[in-house]
Amino acid sequence: MKIEDVVCTFCGCLCDDLVVEVDGRRVVSVENGCTLANEKFMGDHRLQSPIRRNGKGWEHISYDDAIRETAEILCDADRPILYGWSGTHGEAQSIGIHLAELLGALVDNTSTVCHGPSILAIQEVGHPGCTLGQVKNRADVVVYWGTNPIDAHPRHMSRYTTFADGFFLKEAFRDRRLIVVDVRKTESANIADEFITIEPGGDYAVLSALRAIVRGKREIIPPSVSGVSREQLFRVADLLLSAKFGAIFFGLGLTMSPGKYKNVRNAIELTEELSRHTKYTISPMRGHWNVYGSNEVFTWITGYPYAVDFARGIAFYNPGETTSVDVLRRKECDACLVVGSDPGAHFPKACAEHLARIPTIQIDPHTNATTHLSRIQIPVAVTGIDAEGTAYRMDGVPIRTRMLFKGEYPSDTEILERLYTLVKEAKGP
Amino acid sequence: MNFLLNTGRTIRQGSYVERKNSDAYKGEATSLYMHPVDMMILEIEEGSHVRVESNQGDVVMKVHPALWISQREVFVCLGPYANYLVAPETHCSGMPDFKSTMVTITPTTDLLVTVAELMERCGGVRYED
Amino acid sequence: MSELLVRNAYVIDPLSGIKGDVMDIAIRDGKIVEEVGRNAEVIDADHCLTLPGGVDSHSHVCGTKVNFGRYMSPEDMRAGRTARKGVMHVTSGYSVPTTFGNSYRYSIMGYTTILEGAMAPLEARHTHEEFTATPHQDMLANTLFDGNWSIMEAVREKDVKRAAAVVAWTLSAVKGFAIKLTNPGGTEAWGWGEDVHSILDQVPHFGVTPAEIIETMIRANELLNLPHSVHIHCNALGVPGNYRTTLDTLDLVPDLNDKRQTLYLTHLQFHSYGGSTWKDISSKSEDIARAVNNKPQVAIDMGQIMFGRTTTMTADGPMEFKLYMLHHNKWSNHDVELETGSGIIPVYYSRKSLVNCVMWAIGLELALLTKDPWQCMLSTDNPNGAPFVKYPEIIALLMSRRFRENELALLDPRTAHYVPLPAIDRELDWYDIAVMTRAGQAKALGITGVGKGHLAPGAEADIAIYPLKPDSLDPSTEYQQVMAGFGKTRYTIKRGRVVARDGEVVVEGANSTIWTKAITPPEFDLSVDPEFVKKFEQYYTVRMSNYPVQDVYLPRGVCIATEASL
CATH class of the missing domain: 3.40.228.10 (Dimethylsulfoxide Reductase, domain 2)
Incomplete structure (x- = not known):
């Protein structure tokens, strides 16, 4: 089946004129895309199921266990940070920010090391x-x-x-x-x-x-x-x-x-x-396909485009202090949830070292550098391929990405909603 | 020999970004681009390994000649290898000095490490499919 | 089935002809009904002023430029912060609050319906996303057509029906409510850094004038039988001497609709300036009000300014640049391909600025000199003239001559020389205020039919009960109580549910978005029109199939469908 006017979820150009041929749960061909788009749509390197670090090795676990354990880690933390967001759709970003609000967490997106x-x-x-x-x-x-x-x-x-x-x-x-x-x-x-x-x-x-x-x-x-x-x-x-x-x-x-x-x-x-x-x-020139969306969603919910700290109850913003690299450099946070980003690869070494020190959980379709630093990774569907939602182009134009087929993975939204529900139950009214 | 390390995107880095544990990504993210005159001074050839060291640590990379870069400057695509050298200082801006790290480069025969090995050095535990 | 009975309410319901009766209001399943059973939950209003839920017919609360106002202004975000509490989310912001901040503050003031004043069609999805995060008000979106290429081409061809077809396709695609013209023609000219200065200036390249755009769109609007009229932000906003442009615009308006006005002119304060420079700016409110009084086919809103800090934001990009050249603070601009523009700058309205004092007086004068309250809505063009939280103070100013005199005494002493306000004795009454803040607005928007702005059986049970007892309160002298009372309801009821009480929001909201769909004959279906499709193929940067706002963005959409007379 050929699908027209497909939205590419790679860079901030958010090209929406791709023609993608799909056979079941497999992308067969991509027209109009650049090299990056072709790699993105044709690539098939997903993490198969949730994994958990087990001493010096790793084990596969169920989604239920992965989500429950993640909720426990976040609830136990005194200074959690929820980082990433630019690689997912706006609806998931929105839940993530509300999760941070509930936890009194710090929430930041990839603009912090970009624009x-x-x-x-x-x-x-x-x-x-x-x-x-x-x-x-x-x-x-x-x-x-x-x-x-x-x-x-x-x-x-x-x-x-x-x-x-x-x-x-x-x-x-x-x-x-x-x-x-x-x-x-x-x-x-x-x-x-x-x-x-x-x-x-x-x-x-x-x-x-x-x-x-x-x-x-x-x-x-x-x-x-x-x-x-x-x-x-x-x-x-x-x-x-x-x-x-x-x-x-x-x-x-x-x-x-x-x-x-x-x-x-x-x-x-x-x-x-x-x-x-x-x-x-x-x-x-915004980098991630939905980094501008993360700025937009952060702003209408919290008032600030990135680096928002809910620790005081209100939304507090002071880049240089509440930015991820600074918080990690100061070894301040004691748990980290990463969604739609790879700080292991894109933060300075000292930050990666702190991510390894604390319980870090990653929600991401693929293994990456952060995987090795994490305690748990939960694979999800790729927005624009087997999940859909809103993205904001680098100039602020909002475009709805398409789901090309229904795959076997839950979306970021589904995982975050379950996480939010568990945390809300644990925190009480 | 001292150099100014610049980082940035490359099309290959972008292409392999969802396969960070692949040889292809490792190959691109450890590629260090240097002016041929500097290579001559260092007495190294295309493909030679070098040890790149900053005040944060050191990592092995592979040299490629490039005429588009000035002498005493080197370019590595953004990624865990380059960031192994970048300091976390942001001068209260939130943004590290990703494009202006001073490094010392010396020839070496040591091997390139994988991303998993590099993350282990940061305190992680490697995951292999 | 849920039932609620509001007892002993001092009701003013202008659309039902109720001008202050103590009565009970029965509610079942979100609607007003004749009566309810014995087991209904009861609220004792204790003779307090009870009005239909507030309707704001022109406010900027959601969408691309509003969010950019937040984005660029951490200083404004810091100026209004509340922590998460009960069902209330964290809020930030004073003049441009976060979506939840807007929603809670409006709800606490008894407002249940808001029209977003300017939505660029290309960015409509953003507006709808923020609507969903503004949960305590039903939302509507004015949709910008001021610089729309297809419209201007239709105007050039003198093809009203084609203009109507463009509107029909666009409103339906972007789930918009009504036609908004912001500085018609001027936003396209701004694409070249230029502007139009009167309604007879030519728009570069397109060979049409603002007057032609306005006249065509008025007729196109009526061909589509849309609930609201064309909603215009006139040319030459904020320019000394611009009252002539406003009068010229008023002169264009035919009387084409017997249910409502034929043209809605927004924030008219900004368009009622005499003089020729900032040094001799004066009030021309008398000329403007006279024209409005002579033309029952128009309605206006005040666009009152209030002293203090705020943020200006409008689709009128060239005007914002002019304003920036005066203020030199910071300036944002965002032109939207083939459609419109926008600009944002922060401002401070000062009692020490003669110009600001004159502006302050003009807004009040327009409300006091317009004889029929159904023709003049209370507004600040939120947040351009002031944040909407200033409405209670404006109500008090309109109801009390003494309050106005006290305020005038604080202004630049030269003010009286440039404005007629000190000579105006009129004090508005409770009924006038009820018209200007809900009934008149609902009528002007054409949404009484979907149950807005009144309390007759069948209406939506959107009700505001204020801690004000009109029987024993003299607004002329006790204006402080009036201000406090309109600032915080005892109860705000939305669709039959108590949503706010005594200054706190008590439930999670679930709002609706009201949009219009004009059904056109197949020959006017632009989705298959080669010229129209070509715009997307060649000039837009978004594919036509990705342009319409999907239903998923309107979880509780209310569509007002009309049959177009094409």
Whole structure:
């Protein structure tokens, strides 16, 4: 059976035009997808059943036992943390946050090691953005700053920017100018009209120089700024200002580099500066397919996009203190539930060591680095393949992912609902 | 020899991300990209193993030449190997310095470790299907 | 079967013609009935003011821009925090509370139905998700058509029926309630960083004017027989001298519907400015109110501002950028492909700002100068003028001249020179307030037929009992009690169930979402129309099949179906 308009649950592009052929409980072929989509849909490497660490080895256990034991661990903990969420659908995220509320737990999502700094910047200066269709239909200048879409968001350029024809740009590749800014010459840089190589850590200075030029202060620019020549800066500023509609996309090259949220703040303020002359928008290149959804769901329930601590009864938010890496670094939490993420692979070693020290439970379809650090892992259905639910694209557009077949695994929602019920019973009214 | 370690996504890392215990993932996540001039100075060839050490620990990786990276900088895709070297300090931002870790690189004949072995070093217990 | 009897209630039920009688209200299975059995649970209202549940016909509480207002404002989240208690979840936020915060605070004030003022169709799913997490009110969504390409093309072709077909398909697809035009044409112009400045300006590229969009949509709305009229946020919001644009807009309105208004003009305070700069801004409320009084075919809401901090958020992206250029605090913007836009900035309305003082006076003047309370709803355009928790204070201001004088004494002394408010003696009575906060709103929205805004047998048993005794309370002097009383019901009853008591929510909610579906003849079915389908194939970034909001997002949807006259 061929299913059309399938939503890809890999990256924040959330492409919804895949054609997937399914034979029973098996994906046979994928059309329109990128390499990442093909791997995701064709991959078949599920953990077969719940497992529990047993001394120096592992044993298979039932779902009932796994869920009951998880509830006991969470109820016994003084300072539990519920982490991940970006790899599951919104309905599961919602239950997870309410579970954290019930437990007085800390709840955080993967933005914490991704675009968390972008959120901090937005909380300082706001965010002039738009949906991706605005860019596709209108943008004649596109900037990728500290992001490499060809590797991380393979169809971003063909669906939304460089190669995507739009209403006001009938021949996009010819009519759009592309600027790429990075510390290394990525695949994306190879097709740019203008590639700016910045010395590592130099983003803030280069953004400041461009802001100064846009403000008409060319005379204060030194011959070279963080390895970028004054001539190139002038050329790029003129290109930026020539746009009828300019779109800036930025990635972890800004959020993870020295300066972090201040880099992003500067990029937003450049956008605002350009908006005084012509139309400009800026957008973070969100990684996980539903990381933006986790920010949305966190926000409407708790008021904050990530790093929420319920220990005081109210929702408390103080990134740098209530962010996962900091809590693990301080060895503060005494139990961890991981849903839809792999902190073992993506957190610094010291954090992984603490996850191994405390009872860590993982709800995830696949074994990964965190598996080896866990006490229990509960396999679930993969949203977009054998489970469905809401996802938010990197620009905030909500799309319902599809279930392609009914498989044998429960969904994140089902597991979390059972967990919530057990914890609620244990905690009393 | 000292280098600045940068990390980021690669298409292969993304492709194998749901098979983190596979040889393919291990191969990609231990691949260290270095400018050929630096390789010459270190007297290593493509495919040589190196010990990469930071103030957090050390891990063995495999070198690949790359002209897209500057001298004295190396690139490894994000993942448990690179993160074995990254400090948990966030400077009150929540975000570690994933793209600016100082490392020392020396040639070695030691073998690459699996993700399971690496996690065991972190205190875990390996799970094998 | 569950039965409830509210005894000794001092009832004002304007739609039923009850203007203050002490009576009993019988409820069975969530509906008002003639009588109930002896075993019914009894609530003694003790002669307290008892009204149909509050209806807010224009508020921003759910959806993409509201949530972004929270997202970008941890300082606002910190300003209103409550812990989990009983059935109540944690809440955060003052001007943009979390969904549960909105729901509890509205419920405690006796509100049981809210219309979200602006939903971008492409992002409707988000609005519906938040509706589900706003459990104590029935929700409706104004759906944005101000910059809709298919609409503007139909307007250009002077094809009202096609415009109607676009509306019918879209409302049904996104489970929306009514047509919203926010700065019609201006949001598309903002896609190029531009705006339209009057109703006769051309929209770039599309060759249509706001006036043509408004006129076409008014007629399309009536062709579809939708319960509500077109709901407009006029062009030139917040610009000194904009009252002319508002009067021009009022002049466009024909009288096409005998059950309700033909055009609903929202937050009119923001559209009633004289002068030509911020230095000489003045109130033109008298001109606007005169036009409204002369046109029974329009209804308005106040858009009152109240002093203090709040967050402005609207689909009117260009206006927010202008506001940002004044305030220089922080600015968010979010344009939505082929449809609309939006912007958000935090603001502080100060008694020390003459402009803010004039704005404050204009809102009150509009309510006091509009003769017929059925034409003017009480609103703050929550949270743009103020958070909705300020409604009780606004009610008290409208009911007490003395309170207004006391407040005026605190303002910039030049205010009186620019506004007529000090000369207005009128004090609204309990009946006026009942109309302006529920009955009039339900009538304007066209939802009396689904049992909203009244207490006649068959109506939904949504009831607010306030600790106010109109027989012995003089609102003119005892305005503090009025304010306190409207701030906290003794009982809020939703669909026959006590949901809030004395300031606390006591049960888990289970709300409905009310949406409209206009049934069109097959030749107007746009799902097979090549031009319309092409929009999705070529210009939208979401496939047509993934665009409609699935039924699963409306666990208790109430569909008002109409037969289109196409």
